[in-house]
Amino acid sequence: MLSPLTLARSGRVLRNRLVVAAMTNKQSNADGTLHDDELRWLARRAEGGFGIVTTCAAHVSPEGQGWEGELGVFDDAHIPGLRRLAGAIEGSGALSLVQLFHGGVRAPSSLTGQRPWSASSFSLPGEGFEVPRAASAEEIERTVEAFGAAAARCEAAGFSGVELHGAHGYLLSQFLGSRSNQRDDAWGGPSIERRARFILAALDAARARTSERFVVGVRISPEIEDIGVDLDESLQVARWLVEGGADFLHVSLWDAWKPSRKRPDSPKPLTTLFREALPEGFPLMIAGGIWTPAQAAEIMAQGADLVAMARAAIGNPDWPRQAAEPGFEPARPPFSPERLRQSALSEAFVDYMRRWPGFVTDGRPAAG
Numbered sequence: 001m002l003s004p005l006t007l008a009r010s011g012r013v014l015r016n017r018l019v020v021a022a023m024t025n026k027q028s029n030a031d032g033t034l035h036d037d038e039l040r041w042l043a044r045r046a047e048g049g050f051g052i053v054t055t056c057a058a059h060v061s062p063e064g065q066g067w068e069g070e071l072g073v074f075d076d077a078h079i080p081g082l083r084r085l086a087g088a089i090e091g092s093g094a095l096s097l098v099q100l101f102h103g104g105v106r107a108p109s110s111l112t113g114q115r116p117w118s119a120s121s122f123s124l125p126g127e128g129f130e131v132p133r134a135a136s137a138e139e140i141e142r143t144v145e146a147f148g149a150a151a152a153r154c155e156a157a158g159f160s161g162v163e164l165h166g167a168h169g170y171l172l173s174q175f176l177g178s179r180s181n182q183r184d185d186a187w188g189g190p191s192i193e194r195r196a197r198f199i200l201a202a203l204d205a206a207r208a209r210t211s212e213r214f215v216v217g218v219r220i221s222p223e224i225e226d227i228g229v230d231l232d233e234s235l236q237v238a239r240w241l242v243e244g245g246a247d248f249l250h251v252s253l254w255d256a257w258k259p260s261r262k263r264p265d266s267p268k269p270l271t272t273l274f275r276e277a278l279p280e281g282f283p284l285m286i287a288g289g290i291w292t293p294a295q296a297a298e299i300m301a302q303g304a305d306l307v308a309m310a311r312a313a314i315g316n317p318d319w320p321r322q323a324a325e326p327g328f329e330p331a332r333p334p335f336s337p338e339r340l341r342q343s344a345l346s347e348a349f350v351d352y353m354r355r356w357p358g359f360v361t362d363g364r365p366a367a368g
């Protein structure tokens with residue numbers, strides 16, 4: 001996990017296999033421009049030795065915003081801040097990626113001033129989501145173009161690449177899901193070919209608007225019950241993403257040791273199923289419950305080339321540097337607010353982490 005990796009097309013060299021996964025942190029300005037707190041938080045992980053540092057999900061168009069304090073990439077006015085951020089991350093030797101995002105049904109009108117839209121009109125269980133309207137073909141085409149334009153802005157700002165957020169039930173996965181996408185035009189319907197068209201078009205747009213040196217990866221969730229994302233279809237989509245020119249595939253698992261819902265008795269872990277679906281040597285990144293070097297090594301032995309960490313990287317900004325020493329055991333939550341502040345989290349981010357069960361000593365209690 002401490003050995004370098006060269007990404008084939010771009011020729012970019014990662015100093016190791018350790019990745020800071022995208023984390024929403026509520027630290028950007030209300031207009032989507034960079035705040036210094038966001039820069040400090042990410043630059044600190046680059047200093048800590050991670051090979052890739054990914055920004056939070058950043059919205060490619062104003063109506064795609066999912067949370068307050070989210071980074072924006074929908075306007076050239078965002079470029080100066082992005083440039084400072086890329087410089088700070090790359091200046092410490094990490095590869096910098098922006099995660100490109102649109103919330104779809106998860107972009108509330110209270111934030112955007114518009115009724116959310118998605119592939120179809122459907123209702124999500126729980127949490128009080130609004131019922132989205134179905135997008136017109138013209139809106140879809142405009143949003144595909146917005147992904148491309150956002151990627152171009154990231155390259156202009158000096159980022160090494162982007163990761164398209166096709167996971168966790170946001171817009172790109174809403175198009176993939178059979179429940180959330182019941183269109184009967186070229187962008188959806190019963191066949192996965194048509195439901196995958198949006199994510200492949202977004203990839204294509206990002207590739208078309210950037211140079212060969214620019215990295216374009218894609219993050220997906222293999223299974224999402226409430227919107228109908230299915231494991232076998234996800235394995236097929238993964239192969240199409242490779243053919244479509246993705247530089248890496250990032251599979252988000254939340255718990256990389258949990259068996260598939262569809263195949264609970266499969267002797268093969270999900271990481272291995274994706275490894276086997278991809279061409280040999282194609283970079284596979286896995287995230288989900290990885291805390292220790294031993295766990296990272298186990299996931300790599302199952303077939304991952306890159307391991308992404310979110311919660312472990314919050315409390316252990318120097319994880320990669322420390323992992324070079326034998327016997328390193330990363331600290332685990334609950335973390336005190338003081339420790340989190342010392343780890344370059346601002347008050348807004350510490351407060352957000354209080355909502356994650358068991359994470360902050362004075363936050364929401366751990367389940368059970």
Ligand SMILES: Cc1cc2nc3c(=O)[nH]c(=O)nc-3n(C[C@H](O)[C@H](O)[C@H](O)COP(=O)(O)O)c2cc1C
Binds near residue numbers: 099
């Ligand atoms: C505070 C927080 C914010 C997150 N925000 C995002 C996000 O913006 N985009 C995304 O793809 N995943 C997001 N995630 C999910 C993580 O990237 C990761 O997949 C998940 O936390 C599981 O990894 P872990 O066990 O290492 O934390 C977030 C996770 C946390 C803890």
